[in-house]
Amino acid sequence: MSRICIRAGWSFVAMLGLAGPSAAAMDARPQLLNVDGVRVSLEFLDSDFTNGAEPLVLWVKRSLGIVAAYYGHFPVSDLRIRVSSTSGGGVRHGTTFAAHGALIRITVGRDVTPAQLLNDWVLVHEMTHLALPDVGPEHAWLSEGVAVYVEGIARAQAGNRPAVDVWAEEAGSMPRGLPQEDDAGLDHTHTWGRTYWGGALFCLLADVQIRQRTGNKVGLQSALRAVLRASGGLVSDWPIERVFAVGDAAVGTKVLEELYARSKDVPLATDLPALWQSLGIEPAGGTVKLHDDAPLAKIRDAIMRAPVDSTLAGSDRPTP
Ligand SMILES: [Zn+2]
Known part of the structure; x- marks a missing residue:
């Protein structure tokens, strides 16, 4: 690949x-x-x-x-x-x-x-x-979307980039991932915007929904860790369904499988302004203001913190 x-x-x-x-x-x-x-x-x-x-x-x-x-x-x-x-x-x-x-x-x-x-x-x-199995060219939106979404968050978690900058980029760029006229769903619409930012939007929606359903205990990061642990990453060829099944099982939800079913063959409408508002992210002249009294503000902040689910780290390291 x-x-x-x-x-x-x-x-x-x-x-x-x-x-x-x-x-x-x-x-x-x-x-x-x-x-x-x-x-x-x-x-x-x-x-x-x-x-x-x-x-x-x-x-x-x-x-x-x-x-x-x-x-x-x-x-x-x-x-x-x-x-x-x-x-x-x-x-x-x-x-x-x-x-x-x-x-x-x-x-x-x-x-x-x-x-x-x-x-x-x-x-x-x-x-x-390297951390996601090869899911094939028709699912490039997932491999690129995960890479775009994870890059900002991983750098913020490591102190390499301010979290507010990551949110500002997402608020500015996620609209590029929305379905346009004649969109046929993520698996069939291979434009630049749908591949990179459509995939990243899928990840953001999944992250928020996993956290909503788990009381903000775990998110997409835990699911992606589990997928890497089970697959070894890009060295493996996996059907995309297996990625989502393993990820969902790790966090005890069906969010990934359900979101994929809703977006693979048809354009999934997403009200981005409403999503930013619920997360307490207010676009403000090229950057954003973060509001802690928003309904999903704690989820927003948890996304930018490394998880503490110790069962998914440390001992899972593969033998060199
Ligand atoms: Zn890439």
């Missing part, structure tokens, strides 16, 4: 069968890192980057730690990361593979700064792809 993940620019390219790494990456001698027990082979040319190797190594370690904390452990015990350089700054786009060992190819500007790496979403997004 491979997928190019681009959030900015609003273009969408899915399931490209790309060939191997670039010539520059192949010439690089890998740095071998051990990050919290995960063996990482990091391949890039130091000389390509204005600020050298250290900021990139710190970026990889930080991103890996963010994803490991969200899932209770990192999805794989061995990971190769091949960094290709390009002109300019910033982190551009990435692709994640799992068929022959976990591999992330990512393109970074030669002039990338430590601040840009600190604020990067791309590598966390790509690493998150």
Whole structure:
């Protein structure tokens, strides 16, 4: 499985069968890192980057730690990361593979700064792809939606991004995930907006509903941890129904299965302004104000806190 993940620019390219790494990456001698027990082979040319190797190594370690904390452990015990350089700054786009060992190819500007790496979403997004089974191209909305949704929350839980920024992005971007005219449901509408933000909206609705039905004790994060534990993540091919059955069983609800049944073949109408209001999220000129007296304010805040369900963490770590 491979997928190019681009959030900015609003273009969408899915399931490209790309060939191997670039010539520059192949010439690089890998740095071998051990990050919290995960063996990482990091391949890039130091000389390509204005600020050298250290900021990139710190970026990889930080991103890996963010994803490991969200899932209770990192999805794989061995990971190769091949960094290709390009002109300019910033982190551009990435692709994640799992068929022959976990591999992330990512393109970074030669002039990338430590601040840009600190604020990067791309590598966390790509690493998150490793935690969900391959559910097939017709369900790209789930794999991309989970990656978009988890990235912000995982970074907020790790202190890498303010929670209010995550909510502001969701309030600004979730409308892109709403069904447009002629929408045929998530499984049959493969536009950029429905794939990335339609999938993320599915995750948000599921998270809120799981928390409503469990007295805010657990949420989507616990379901996703259970799916990773049972599947091993992207190395497995699973029917999407199995993902939802395992996730639902872990949290003791039928939210995922029911929400999928309601949205896979038909456009599911969602009143986003009402949802933000119930969560106490008030759009305010590009950012949001959070109100603690809203009916679902405690659910909103719990989403941004790491779960305490110890049964789903720690001891579930796979043997390297
Ligand atoms: Zn992606």
